[in-house]
Amino acid sequence: MLIAVLSGFILALSLPLTGKIFKGKLSVLLSALPIILFAYFISFMPEVGEGRELRYFYEWVPSAGINLSFHLDGLSLLFTLLITGIGSLVFLYTSAYLKGHEYLDRFYGYLSMFMGSMLGLVLSDNIICMFIFWELTSISSFFLIGFNNENEESRKSSLLALSITGFGGLFLLAGMITLGYAGGSFSFTELLASSALIKSHELYGLILFCLFMAAFTKSAQFPFHFWLPGAMAAPTPVSTYLHSATMVKAGIYLLARFTPVLGNHPWWNNTLIIIGCITMLYAAIHALFRIDMKGILAYSTISALGMLVFLIGLGTDDALLAASVFIIVHALYKATLFLVTGIVDHETNTRNITRLSGLNKVMLPVGITSIVAACVSAGIPPTFGFLGKDLIYEATLHMGDWSPWLTGAAVMTNILLVLAGFLAGVKPFVGQLPAEFKGNVHMPYTLLWLPPMILAALGLIFGLFPVLLEHSLLYPVVTSLINSTPDFHLQLWHGLNLILLLSTITIGSGIALYYILKPSEELLARATRFEGWSPKSIVLLLAGGFSKFSGVWTSLFQNGYLRYYLTTILGFLSVLVAYKLFQGVNIYIDIDSLSNITIYEAVTMFIMAVAIGFAVFSKSRLAAVASMGVVGYAICLIFLFYSAPDLAMTQFSIDTLTVILFVLVLYNLPKYLNLSDTRDKIRDGILALSFGALISIIALEVLNEPVNRETSEFYAEKAYTEAHGKNIVNVILVDFRGADTMVEITVLTIAALGVFSLLKLRLKNIEKE
Amino acid sequence: MELLLAIIVGLLYASGIYMMLRRSLVKLIIGLILLGNGANILIFLLGRIVKGKPPIIEDSAKVLTDIYADPVPQALILTAIVISFGLQAFAIILVKRAYKVVGTDDLDQMNATDEDL
Numbered sequence: 009m010l011i012a013v014l015s016g017f018i019l020a021l022s023l024p025l026t027g028k029i030f031k032g033k034l035s036v037l038l039s040a041l042p043i044i045l046f047a048y049f050i051s052f053m054p055e056v057g058e059g060r061e062l063r064y065f066y067e068w069v070p071s072a073g074i075n076l077s078f079h080l081d082g083l084s085l086l087f088t089l090l091i092t093g094i095g096s097l098v099f100l101y102t103s104a105y106l107k108g109h110e111y112l113d114r115f116y117g118y119l120s121m122f123m124g125s126m127l128g129l130v131l132s133d134n135i136i137c138m139f140i141f142w143e144l145t146s147i148s149s150f151f152l153i154g155f156n157n158e159n160e161e162s163r164k165s166s167l168l169a170l171s172i173t174g175f176g177g178l179f180l181l182a183g184m185i186t187l188g189y190a191g192g193s194f195s196f197t198e199l200l201a202s203s204a205l206i207k208s209h210e211l212y213g214l215i216l217f218c219l220f221m222a223a224f225t226k227s228a229q230f231p232f233h234f235w236l237p238g239a240m241a242a243p244t245p246v247s248t249y250l251h252s253a254t255m256v257k258a259g260i261y262l263l264a265r266f267t268p269v270l271g272n273h274p275w276w277n278n279t280l281i282i283i284g285c286i287t288m289l290y291a292a293i294h295a296l297f298r299i300d301m302k303g304i305l306a307y308s309t310i311s312a313l314g315m316l317v318f319l320i321g322l323g324t325d326d327a328l329l330a331a332s333v334f335i336i337v338h339a340l341y342k343a344t345l346f347l348v349t350g351i352v353d354h355e356t357n358t359r360n361i362t363r364l365s366g367l368n369k370v371m372l373p374v375g376i377t378s379i380v381a382a383c384v385s386a387g388i389p390p391t392f393g394f395l396g397k398d399l400i401y402e403a404t405l406h407m408g409d410w411s412p413w414l415t416g417a418a419v420m421t422n423i424l425l426v427l428a429g430f431l432a433g434v435k436p437f438v439g440q441l442p443a444e445f446k447g448n449v450h451m452p453y454t455l456l457w458l459p460p461m462i463l464a465a466l467g468l469i470f471g472l473f474p475v476l477l478e479h480s481l482l483y484p485v486v487t488s489l490i491n492s493t494p495d496f497h498l499q500l501w502h503g504l505n506l507i508l509l510l511s512t513i514t515i516g517s518g519i520a521l522y523y524i525l526k527p528s529e530e531l532l533a534r535a536t537r538f539e540g541w542s543p544k545s546i547v548l549l550l551a552g553g554f555s556k557f558s559g560v561w562t563s564l565f566q567n568g569y570l571r572y573y574l575t576t577i578l579g580f581l582s583v584l585v586a587y588k589l590f591q592g593v594n595i596y597i598d599i600d601s602l603s604n605i606t607i608y609e610a611v612t613m614f615i616m617a618v619a620i621g622f623a624v625f626s627k628s629r630l631a632a633v634a635s636m637g638v639v640g641y642a643i644c645l646i647f648l649f650y651s652a653p654d655l656a657m658t659q660f661s662i663d664t665l666t667v668i669l670f671v672l673v674l675y676n677l678p679k680y681l682n683l684s685d686t687r688d689k690i691r692d693g694i695l696a697l698s699f700g701a702l703i704s705i706i707a708l709e710v711l712n713e714p715v716n717r718e719t720s721e722f723y724a725e726k727a728y729t730e731a732h733g734k735n736i737v738n739v740i741l742v743d744f745r746g747a748d749t750m751v752e753i754t755v756l757t758i759a760a761l762g763v764f765s766l767l768k769l770r771l772k773n774i775e776k777e
Numbered sequence: 778m779e780l781l782l783a784i785i786v787g788l789l790y791a792s793g794i795y796m797m798l799r800r801s802l803v804k805l806i807i808g809l810i811l812l813g814n815g816a817n818i819l820i821f822l823l824g825r826i827v828k829g830k831p832p833i834i835e836d837s838a839k840v841l842t843d844i845y846a847d848p849v850p851q852a853l854i855l856t857a858i859v860i861s862f863g864l865q866a867f868a869i870i871l872v873k874r875a876y877k878v879v880g881t882d883d884l885d886q887m888n889a890t891d892e893d894l
Contacts, residue, residue: 602779639814651828652851655854704783723848737852762870
C-alpha cells in the first residue's frame with residue numbers, strides 16, 4: 009500500500025533523470041503506472057464490498073503521533089478508483105494531446121506527483137498526514153496550472169489558485185490540530201469513536217470553521233470559487249483531471265469523510281446547505297453567460313460541487329447516497345466533456361461555442377461521445393445521470409418543512425446544468441459545419457477520442473445496469489458515510505411519481521432553454537460589467553492593499569538607519585521591562601547589606617562620572633578618546649579594590665592599547681561633526697537615560713536575590729588539587745575552559761589579520777573616485 | 778558601594794547608547810566601548826563584590842576555604858575585555874578605511890549598498 013501511494017512521487021522524482029527516454033513516442037508507456045494502480049485498487053473491491061476495512065500502518069514520527077497509516081473503506085475506494093481510473097485515461101490522452109511538447113516529461117512528473125498526493129489524501133487515516141497530502145495536491149496543481157509558464161495569464165492563474173488553496177490549507181492544519189486536541193488523537197478511526205465528545209466540545213465551532221474554510225477553498229465554493237475558472241488556463245488534461253474529477257473533489261471528500269465525526273449538528277448542516285445552495289445557483293447562472301467551452305464547464309463544475317456540498321449538508325441517508333452517486337456521475341460526464349473540449353480545441357484552435365457547429369460531420373465518434381456525455385449530464389434516461397438526479401430529488405423531497413425550497417433550488421440548478429451541458433456538449437457538434445473548418449479539421453488520434461468515449465460509455469452502462477455498482481461500491485461508500493448498514497436499491501424506473509415529474513420538468517425546461525437562449529458576445533459583455541462586485545475583484549483588491557501595507561510597514565521599520573533600529577529596539581525593551589518592573593516587583597534596597605564607601609572609592613567614582621561626561625559631550629575627538637581612557641583606568645581601580653588583580657592588569661593594558669590605537673589613526677579619522685539638532689539630542693538623551701536607569705534598577709534588584717556559588721566552589725576546590733594552579737581565574741581560563749580560550753585567541757588572530765589587511769590593502773582606482 | 782556601582786553602570790549604559798545614536802561613526806565606536814565597559818562592571822557587580830580577597834590559593838593551602846571573590850565572573854570579564862579589544866581595533870581601522878573610500882563619516886550617507894546612490 010505504501011508503495012502504491014508513493015509510486016507517483018517515485019516516478020515524478022525519477023523523471024528528471026530518465027525524462028529524455030519518455031519525451032518521444034514512449035511517453036504512452038508512463039500510463040502503465042495509473043493503469044496498474046487502478047487494477048490494484050479494483051482488486052480490493054470484493055473485500056471492501058463485503059464491508060471490511062483494510063488498514064496499513066507504517067511508523068513515521070511516532071513521537072508526535074504522526075504515522076503513515078492508511079485505511080481503505082468504501083469512500084476511499086471510490087476516490088482511489090476515480091483518481092487512478094480517470095488518471096489512466098488522462099495519462100493516455102496526454103501522450104497524444106501534448107505530443108512532441110518540449111516539456112512533456114515534466115508534465116508527466118507533475119501529473120504523477122499529483123496522483124500520488126491525491127491517493128495519499130484519500131487513503132490517510134492520520135489527519136496530519138491527510139493535511140500534508142492535501143498541501144501536496146495544491147502544490148502540484150500550481151505547477152500544472154502554470155505549465156504554460158511563458159504565458160502571463162497562466163502564471164497569474166496558478167498563483168491565484170495556489171494562494172486560495174494554500175490559504176485554505178492553513179485553516180486545515182489549524183482545524184486538524186484543534187480536532188486532534190479535542191478528540192485526543194490524530195487517528196481518524198479513533199476520532200470516529202469519540203464523535204459525540206467532539207460535537208459537544210467547546211472548540212467544535214472552531215473546528216468546523218477551519219474545516220469549512222479548507223473545503224470551500226479547495227472545492228471552489230462561494231465566495232472562493234473564482235480561482236477555478238482561472239485555473240482553466242491549464243492544458244486540458246489538467247482541467248479534466250484536477251479541476252473536474254479529482255482535486256476539487258478533495259474538499260468534498262473532506263466533508264464526506266468527516267460527516268460521521270462532525271456531521272448531524274445544526275451548524276454543520278445549515279452552513280453546508282446555505283453555502284452549497286448559493287454556490288450551485290450562482291455558478292449555474294454564471295455558466296450561461298460564457299461562450300468559452302471551458303468556461304461553461306468550469307462554472308458548471310462549481311455548480312455541481314455546490315450541489316455536492318448541499319447534499320452533504322442535508323445529511324440524510326438519502327442525501328448521502330445521492331451525493332455518492334452524483335460524485336461518480338459528475339466525474340464521468342464532466343471528464344468526458346473536458347476531454348472532448350480538448351479535442352475540439354486541438355483540431356479547430358478555438359473553444360468559442362458561437363463559432364463552433366456541425367463538427368459531427370468531421371469527427372462523428374467524438375460527437376457521439378460528447379452528446380452521450382451531455383445526456384448523462386442532463387439526466388436523460390437511461391443514463392446514469394438520470395439515476396443521480398432522481399436520488400437528489402428524493403433526498404430534497406424528504407426534508408420536511410423546507411423541502412419545497414430545497415427541491416426548488418435543486419430543480420433550478422439542474423435545469424441550468426442541463427443547459428450548460430448541452431451548450432458545451434451538443435452545440436459544437438450539430439448544425440452546419442462552418443466554411444472555415446472545411447477541409448482543415450480532421451478526425452483526431454485514436455488516443456484522443458478513445459478515453460472520453462470509454463467514460464461516456466460507462467455513463468450509459470452504469471445507467472442501464474446500476475447493479476454493477478450497487479453492492480460492490482455504493483454500499484460500502486454509504487456505509488462509511490452513515491456509519492451503519494444502508495438499505496437501498498438503485499433502479500431506473502420508479503413508476504409514475506413526483507420525482508419523475510420533476511425530472512421531466514428539468515429536462516424539458518433545460519432543452520427548451522437551449523433552443524431559446526443563444527449565447528453571444530453581448531451576453532458575456534453584459535455579465536462582465538458586474539465583475540467589479542465579484543469576490544475575485546475584492547480579493548485581488550485586498551491582496552493589493554496588503555502588499556502596499558507591507559511595503560509601508562517595511563520601509564517604516566527597515567528604514568536603513570542604524571540609530572532608528574536601536575531606538576525602536578531599546579524603546580520597546582525599556583517600556584516592556586519598566587512595565588513589568590512596576591507591575592510585579594516591589595523595589596527596595598537593603599542598605600545594611602551593602603558594603604561601606606571609602607573616600608578613595610568615592611573619588612574614583614566621581615572621576616569616572618566626570619570622564620564619562622567628557623567622553624560624551626566633548627567637542628574634540630582627542631579629549632573624548634582621552635577621557636575614555638580615564639574611564640578605563642577608573643574601572644581598572646575598581647577591579648583592584650575588589651579583589652580582581654588579573655582583571656585590573658588586563659583592563660590596564662587593553663585600555664592603554666585602545667587609546668594608543670585611536671590616537672594613532674586619529675588624524676586619518678574624520679572631524680567630529682555635529683550632525684544632530686537639539687531636539688534629536690534630547691530625545692536620544694531621554695531614551696538613553698531611561699534605559700540606563702532601568703539597568704541600574706535591575707542590577708540592584710538582582711543584588712537582593714541570593715547567589716548560587718556552586719560553580720565557584722567547584723573551581724576553588726579543584727583548581728590546585730586537579731589543575732595544579734593557585735590563581736583560580738587563570739586556571740579557569742587556561743585549563744578548565746582552555747578550549748574557549750583557544751577559540752578566543754583564534755578570534756583575535758582573525759581580527760588582527762583583518763586589521764592588517766585593511767591597512768595594507770591598496771585602493772583600486774574605482775574605489776578612489 | 779553597590780549602589781554607587783549600579784548607578785555608574787547605568788551611566789555607562791546611558792552614555793554608550795547615547796553615543797551610538799549619533800550619526801558620527803567615531804562616536805559610534807566610543808559608544809560601543811562605553812557600553813562594553815558598562816556590561817563588564819555589571820557582570821562584576823552581579824557576581825558580588827568582595828574586598829581584598831582575590832581568588833588565589835595561599836602558598837600553604839591546597840583549596841580556598843575563606844570568603845573569597847567569585848572567580849567565575851572574573852574569568853568571564855577577562856575574556857570579554859580581550860574580545861572587545863579585538864572588536865574595537867577592527868572597528869577603528871574599518872572606520873578609517875571606510876572614511877578614506879567613501880569620504881564621509883555620516884552614517885546616514887552610508888546606508889545604501891549600491892555604488893551609485
